[in-house]
Amino acid sequence: MNISILQEAFSAFIRTHGLERHFQRLAVFDIGKRSEADNALASTLTKKLISASNTPAEALLYSLGTHADGLTELQVASIREEAGFNEVGQAKILRWWMHLWHCYKNPFSLLLTVLATISYFTDDAKGAIVIGSMVALGTLIRFMQESRSNKAAEKLKAMVSNTATVLRRSVTEDVLGTTREYFSLPEQRHQLHKIEIPINLLVPGDIIALSAGDMIPADVRLLTAKHLFVSQAAMTGESLPVEKFTQQTVEDISNPLDRDNLCFMGTNVISGAATAVIVSTGKNTYFGMLADRVLKTDRSPTAFQRGVNEVSWLLIRFMLVMVPMVLMINGFTKHDWWSASLFALSIAVGLTPEMLLMIVTATLAKGAIYLSRKKVIVKRLDAIQNFGAMNVLCTDKTGTLTQDKIFLERHTDIFGVASDNVLDYAYLNSYHQTGLKNLLDVAVLEHVELQSKLNVASCFRKIDEIPFDFQRRRMSVIVSERDDRHLLICKGAVDEILSVCSNVHMHGTTSALTSELLERIRKVTGALNEEGLRVVAVAARECRPNTESYDVKDEAELTLFGYIAFLDPPKESTAPAIDALQRHGVKVKVLTGDNDKVTAKVCREVGLAFDAILLGAQVEAMSDAELAVAVENYDIFAKLTPLHKERIVRALRQGDHIVGFLGDGINDAPALRAADIGISVDSAVDIAKEAADIILLEKSLLVLEQGVMEGRKTFANMLKYTKMSASSNFGNVFSVLLASVFLPFLPMLPLQLLVQNLLYDFSQVAIPLDNVDPESLAMPQRWNSGEIGRFMLFFGPMSSVFDIATFGLMWYVFRANSPDTQTLFQSGWFVEGLLTQTLIVHMIRTRKIPFVQSRASWPLLATTATIMAVGIFLPMGPFAEYFNLQALPLSYFGWLAAILLGYMLLTQAMKSFYARRYGWDSAPPKRMLRPRKISIGSGEGVISQ
Known part of the structure; x- marks a missing residue:
């Protein structure tokens, strides 16, 4: 690694x-x-x-x-x-046998092992073999899937490197x-x-x-x-x-x-x-x-893992209620506490979606591999779910909304008249600086003809430089053309340059910087900004050659020579990408260090609507409470420092938003760290890539939109399994509880219940490959344990209606109403229970009519069809006696078809009712407030539209 x-x-x-x-x-x-x-x-x-x-x-x-x-x-x-x-100390790659042990050592596998051991020592060798096989198969499936996922993740990580x-x-x-x-x-x-x-x-x-x-x-x-x-x-x-x-x-x-x-x-x-x-x-x-x-420290759970844990604890709470009830009812009514205990343990297993972690891992790995084909590298698999849950995207402007290519459009004196002298000074500054050369420097240095014109190599000797930083927003180089003088050339943001200027160069002479000139300068630079040009001021002063080292304090008493203006045109893909993100419930906010006028023009060109722009100085003056209100009302933030960006991201997160931040510069690193999901690009500076969770190989919002949709698809499939398994298992256990009250024998043996649960789990292994309805991808979704609990209580007992119908069928029609005929009763319910559980996969995977309006992927269709066939074959085939089952009369299957049809019709009707009342997918995050002009701190938001 x-x-x-x-x-x-x-x-x-x-x-x-x-x-x-x-x-x-x-x-x-x-x-x-x-x-x-x-x-x-x-x-x-x-x-x-x-x-x-x-x-x-x-x-x-x-x-x-x-x-x-x-x-x-x-x-x-x-x-x-x-x-x-x-390479620093890292988690060692586990040997395969240690990995296999880690895949085995979970509470569910240990519980099944206890059951298998008890079965073996109670002379139930067949039961021990079947339960042991379940443990082995479950462990092997997880081992194989995690190995595949880990290899895929390592390949993706290997693509991200620093030098x-x-x-x-x-x-x-x-x-x-x-x-x-x-x-x-x-x-x-x-x-x-x-x-x-x-x-x-x-x-x-x-x-x-x-x-x-x-x-x-x-x-x-x-x-x-x-x-x-x-x-x-x-x-x-x-x-x-x-x-x-x-x-x-x-x-x-x-x-x-x-x-x-x-x-x-x-x-x-x-x-x-x-x-x-x-x-x-x-x-x-x-x-x-x-x-x-x-x-050496146990890793604390991520936000995604906390969501999974909430769902797990929800199921455990149901288990803690249901299992003791089943134990007590069966113990008192059957007077066989040993069998009742085994059965209660089986119920505990039956309530648990054993394959949840495997399904989650497989789904995340599939999403990561898919995104890699779309030029998106996922450094942390859990980030995929955050990608889909994101409802606010904060992005830098330069190179994201605009092209990565910046063009030097003009070089003018202080009055806006073309000036080669200003370009000469700018070239000397960019040529001799050794710090981080940004796109502006690259654009200046493309004027290679100046290298020979100025005789840069032979005539100008670099003395020193004062590097750029984000507080001063300017940088200087000191060069010597003649031994009797040093020339300090400073370029940077207009306001920051003006703050250290006392003179201006105009009409070939130097004059004092008066308030009238300052006002005119601001009008000229403002007009350039209105044209969408980014303006950088250029100033200089001569210094006596009595020192070889210069500092920030030497940036004083400068003479303003003029400006260089750059054009950063918007990307053609930006407008449709922003429109697509907003249609999918992702609010785009622009956080830039650039000035408000240039930012406003670019945002209008890409179709990003706004009423006002909030400036960094205003952010600085706000309390956290004021900023929390402001971030809901403003979509465009300009002239920000890195810490301003970080504060804005944190304020949005505290407002219950899932926040993504897209940036590639040094000044973006704090915000990348603060966001729920940091997104950078492969060409970013090292620290930006380190802070990011996801790396884009193509700096495009269209690529980002594809990643968001894949994240939602990944989460939708995980949510499907959780809802299906939780509601189905709960319904099954609820039926067991009802049957235990009235039947003189167990409605299903522990072994049969475990086999049924295993088959049902296998029917869902293809869920990571399933199709997702477009409606489920329209808005961001999050883990919502309360909604899952409601879904579980609503749809679980509904299957019990048809289980009770099956009990009546077996009791009254087929006369399986005594301990001597319990095998027939258990076989009938085994088949009906497995088929309804498997069908629920197709009924609950979509809000629409299954098989007609929404069709599952062919791998999921194949696995569910196979499991249903196996479920019918077990009591009818030669292995029935191993599971204490027996062949069912052919007339049973006519009744079974009617029960299944009724189950599907009722489920479809109740889906419509449930969706109208509660909604079908997880509740989306709260609605963003409408941007509007507000007065905050010492000033009012800049109205730019």
């Missing part, structure tokens, strides 16, 4: 399952709460990291057997033999030698390569380059760092990023996490750039030790 999946799993544990207390500061290094082995390992790790922090860089490189320009491939191979791959930028050297074979010899090689004897490799191939001693958006792939010591801010939230629980430096200023800090020059696997770069040497990899990292602790 690649490291990205393990990181995702680790982050998911922290943020979702209440394990924060295990991963806060000092979690690993607080050795007092750990075993002796863990204490020793933690102590060793602490000493190693502290030593790496305190050791001078050159000495550290020497001790690691590396060089400032990296390792050779020969050295890498040698180190990997000792250190292994850069790191590493420095490697190639050395001619005749000069290869020991590490000391290698350090003394002349510069011309080796070549430096900066390459991208999978992060599981990194080894201690590798030199890596880091920039904004990168996931730190190992525990590292910084060699160079420029305005490097790292998020350590996954490790420490602190939401704010921390700045890292090359030197440790305070030497007596004992906690490695507080060290200035150390970074850790699993954290991520927010802004800035750095180079670092890898100190530890894999299980020997801080992250590796935390992951090991997680693997």
